[in-house]
Amino acid sequence: MEEDYIKLIFGLKLKQIRTDRNLSLFGLSKLSGLSKSYLNEIENGKKYPKPDKIAILSEKLDVPYDQMVSLKLDKNLAPIGDLLQSKVLKEIPLELFGIKERNLIDIVANAPAKVNAFISTIIEIAQNYNFSRESFYLASVRSFQEANNNYFEDLEQSVLKFAKAYQIDLNQIIASKDLEEILIEEYGYVIEKEELVKYKALGSLRSVFVPKSKTLLLTNEVDEAQRTFIYAKELAYNFLEIKERLFTFPWIKFDTFDQVLNNFYASYFAGALIIPTVQIKEQLNDIFKKETFDRSLFLKAIETFNASPESFYQRLTNILPQAFNIQNLFFLRFTHKANSDKFHLKKELHLSHQHSPHANETNEHYCRRWVSLKVLKDISKSKNEHEFDLQISDYEHDGMKYLIMSSATKDPFKENQYRSISVGLLINRQLQRKLNFLEDKTIVTQKVGVTCQRCAIKNCDVRQAPAVVLDEAAKNKKIERVVEELNSKFG
Template sequence: MNMEKDYIKLIFGLKLKQARTNKNLSLFGLAKITELSKSYLNEIEKGKKYPKTEKIILLAEKLDVTYDHMVSLKLDNNLAPIGEILKSGILKEIPLDLFGIQEADLIDIIANAPAKVNAFISTIIEIAQHYNLTRESFFLASLRSYQEAHNNYFEELEEKVLLFCKAFHIDGETTISIDELSAILIEEYGYSIKEIVFSEQEELGDLRSIFVPKSKTLLLSVGIDYSQKAFILAKEIAYNFLEIKERLYTFSWIKFDNFDQVLNNFYASYFAGALLIPRERLINELNLFLSKTDPKPQEMIQLMNKFTVSPESFYQRLTNILPKDFQIKNLFFLRLSHEIGTDTYQIKKELHITNQQEPHANEMNEHYCRRWVSIKTIVESLKQKKEHFFDAQISRYENSNNEYLVFSSATPDPFKKNCLRSISVGILITPSIKKKFKFIEGNSVQRQLVGVTCETCSVQNCLERASPSIHLEQKLRNEKTDATVQEYLAKFS
């Protein structure tokens, strides 16, 4: 392994701290006997500084250890797990700064209880391997946590969009056109835009665009629709206006080289969504919709069609606006994928604000509840042969009695042949939500008792069930067994 300077400094700092604590010395005490400053020693222990040779000799002498021991990169058994973690590079992969954590602080935590922390990290790694958690999945999970921590609303990006609109005289009350987006890229940022047939190359079949940085050429697939093209162009504008250098060059993404690319991809996407769906205009449209006492499905589709975006972009934008401007703090976003001719439905993307809501991804190949409107819209889209099938439902979860108002749209998957996907936003129903959504108390929205997965669901006589409730049955058997054991323990005590 090619040892980095940071790694060498961290190892030395750990060894110094271990040698000091073995002598029951405080930093103040070590500073006193070595005549080195406490702040200097503290920086060494945190891996920020590496002392010169004469200072290492002095420290080794005062701590009764050898010079060779101090400069060796080999750690004692109780610190060996930390060395493995450092060498693995996992700390470089985790976007610690995103969550306000310094690497040195995490090292300090690990150093104080190496065996326990190592066991914890090993457990996480084992779980990740068990569920085939890829590096990209890890990055995306980190991003999702970041979004959820901010209620998926980023004021700075919203302000950047307003600054852009002011600089380029974009009217937020009208829909920005593809011609205008293209003109900005060409005239302001020196792009050339070419449309080519990606499908002629099998490997490029799922891509919609490629950006060639050297010539500033944006290659667009001729197969994309108006909303996809608008989003790609808006995203390219975002990369330039936000001055993002570390970025992806394809849409959709193939791989992420580092977390910065993941984060910057999100920033550019957020900017694009906010540009295509102006905040104030959307708020006004939603207020009109929410004032209705008996809205029809077609009215929601008409609302979406007022913006040049896909249903997914529209629902994503709802997750920005509803928490911020409508004070809706408990909602979820789901994207489900279904291959035609199969009985499988997979959650490909999810977001939960403010807490983990009940419908969520399951990595155990269980069957999601077929009563979910997210699945029903896919089924009806196929049955009725509609390009965009919208429906809404009030779902009551059998285990908790929590109710969610769920909006869902099913469309062909633009990135996969013979696949459909549904995009859904669900809102936890509370007394305040009933006041905001006038139609909840009426009969315009169907109500349905639902579960999470068939394997864990206790709904009786469910005609839609895709699998027996095997996990629930096992849990009930275990509970009965435990109750019987307790009876025997009481009887023979």
């Protein structure tokens, strides 16, 4: 690594952390005791602080030391890192256009969140192929979420304004009848609950909104939590005055990126209304401060709200980064059909960087030691409505360990189909400071891989396929060594 590159990456990281804390350079100077001019030179990539100065910044900003000095960039800065390391800036004569490399990097570094998300999307697409238009839009929104640590203060405030305007007590469980009344009385909705069930071809479609008559068609198969979420999304579209929207849940198709983005906004609003920030923070505090993991307390927290386990886990990805400064996390949703050996990863979100458990597009077998798959197998064999388990996943190949919490439920719209929702938290010093129960010996630690084809674990009794990718890599390495020996012998 060039020395200038290392300086620049540290400076970009420091600037991002400072701005995330809403600190000015003057404020950081007062907080850390380091001069404003010195901090400015660090952020501009002109100086690299000594270890004792980094330790001070780490302590005052509540960021792990290792995270600050690591050259691994999180999602917000990944586009800049890719630009710096790519050959593009070296091969294009930027000076012919009056552009200096440093200026270009500064433009990207200071770009609004949507611009950074767009750059991330382009890079992600470049690493994949056969991307549909829908996949492009969804990747864009996912990058936008990751660039903002999946927390949106303006939407959180809109929920509080809505609750005040319509006298909704956020300390009480939100019921669908309360939201239905607002839709009808305030926004002139007509709710029809018997029509959709007549059309078998609609499959798992839960709602259709007809804008001309303001008619919301609901299938009578939705439960109370699903109905409440659908109503909350409709209220979000109206209260936030969103015009460019989708009209079915789940979506069938979309025509513009704004429709996808606004669908996310409405879903976020609905989650924040049904699972208010103050209440979930209090419950998580109670869980985190215990010396052992209280399974019943965690399940009680899920059941406290009129929401599905998936909505609860989604809400964790909003609250943990913002309220607890736990930013290295991921979210996964798997589907599974009973008596099948296939598990499909349908949704994922990674905050800070791409974590080890992630989608694989080459039809490889996901590691059967993941708790996400275990709970799916458990519920497909039992008659329980909800299976929960947790584990510490140890990825030997990259030295990472994660605390994984996972819930499985039956898909109410598909026969013998199940889904699991998981949130994984990277175990580092930061997490150890926040979660007192991490040393709980009753939490099973499991050595895992990403896929069987890339896993080096020996004598695995649940292996679905040989480690062909690793074998091929080892074979190529051996060939390289022989070629080097030949070059040395005859060179």
